[in-house]
Amino acid sequence: METERICKFKWFWPWQDEQEEAWLAAMSEAGWHFGGMAGPAMYSFARGEPTRYVYRLDWQDKSKQQLSDYRQLFQDAGWELVTEYSGWHYFRKVAVPGQTADIFTDVQSKIAKYERQFAFMSMMSVIFLPIIVATMDSVASPFAKVAIFVMLLLLVVEVGIAAGLWLRIHQLKRLGAISA
Amino acid sequence: MMSANDNVQKYLPLTESTYYILLALLEPAHGYAIMQNVEQMSEGTASIGPGTLYGAFSTLEKEGLIAKHHEEERRKYYMLTEKGRKVLAAQIRRVEIMARIGSVAALQLQPEQRA
Numbered sequence: 001m002e003t004e005r006i007c008k009f010k011w012f013w014p015w016q017d018e019q020e021e022a023w024l025a026a027m028s029e030a031g032w033h034f035g036g037m038a039g040p041a042m043y044s045f046a047r048g049e050p051t052r053y054v055y056r057l058d059w060q061d062k063s064k065q066q067l068s069d070y071r072q073l074f075q076d077a078g079w080e081l082v083t084e085y086s087g088w089h090y091f092r093k094v095a096v097p098g099q100t101a102d103i104f105t106d107v108q109s110k111i112a113k114y115e116r117q118f119a120f121m122s123m124m125s126v127i128f129l130p131i132i133v134a135t136m137d138s139v140a141s142p143f144a145k146v147a148i149f150v151m152l153l154l155l156v157v158e159v160g161i162a163a164g165l166w167l168r169i170h171q172l173k174r175l176g177a178i179s180a
Numbered sequence: 181m182m183s184a185n186d187n188v189q190k191y192l193p194l195t196e197s198t199y200y201i202l203l204a205l206l207e208p209a210h211g212y213a214i215m216q217n218v219e220q221m222s223e224g225t226a227s228i229g230p231g232t233l234y235g236a237f238s239t240l241e242k243e244g245l246i247a248k249h250h251e252e253e254r255r256k257y258y259m260l261t262e263k264g265r266k267v268l269a270a271q272i273r274r275v276e277i278m279a280r281i282g283s284v285a286a287l288q289l290q291p292e293q294r295a
Contacts, residue, residue: 056231058231068254069211069251069254069255069256070234071254072211072253072254072255073211073212073230073233073234073255074230074231076211076212076230076255077212077215077229077230079230102229103229103230103231103232104229104231104232105197105227105228105229105232106195106196106197106232108195108197109197109229109231109232109235109236112235113231
C-alpha cells in the first residue's frame, strides 16, 4: 500500500521557529510525519504511526561539505536530520518522557543562531540596495518599473525580517543577563 | 600592549558550557564523547546540545583555546591549547572561591538554622 501524503501551506517568520517546532511535533502526534519542504512554506507530511517527536531547527549558511562534521555530531547525539531547506536544518528525535531534548542548551548559542540569520538578511539588503538604484538609473521602461517595484517589495521584507530577528535577539539577551 | 595575563582574563568568567567543554578537552575528544563526558562529570546538572557544541568548537578554535587534534570518519577531535589550559586554570580558581563561599552560605540557607 502506498503511503498517504499531504502538503500543508503554513507561514512562519524566521524568529517563530519554536512555534514551527511545536507545530511539527503536533502533526507527528496526529500521525503526520514531516518529510521535507515541497517549496517555500510548503510542508510535506507522510501518514504513519502517531509518535511523540521533538523537532528542533537550526540555521546554517555553510555548504554541505563544510557541514559533514556537523551532521555527524547531530547523528551521534541521536538527532535525525529530516531535511535541509534554504539553510534550515530540521532535526527530530523520539521524545522521552521527563527528559528535555535540545540542540541549543544555553542562551548564547540560541542568540548566535538568530545572529547568523540577521547577518545574512542584512547582507542581502545591502546587496539589494545598489541593484535597485542601478535599475532606477536605467531607461524607464515598463519592465524596469515592475522590476524596481518587486525589488523594493523584497527589500522591505528583508529589512522587516532583519528587524524581527533583532527584536528576538534582544529578547533573548535580556534573559541571558541573568542565566546561561 | 596586552600582557599575557590580560589575554587570559578577557575570557573570564567562562559560561558553564565553555567551562565543561574545556574540562572535557584535557584529552583529545570528539563532539559526542564530550557531550557524554559533560553529562557524567556534572552529575547530570549540565548537558550540552550538538548545536551549542558545534558553535563552541568554532569560537574556541578561532580564539585559540582549542585546536584540532585529528579527524576520524567525519568526527573532529579537539584538544586544549596552551592558552586554553591557562584560561581553564584561571576559571578553576574563580570556581573554587565561588564554591567555598557557597558552602558557607548553604549552612545559613538550611531551614533548621533559621529558627
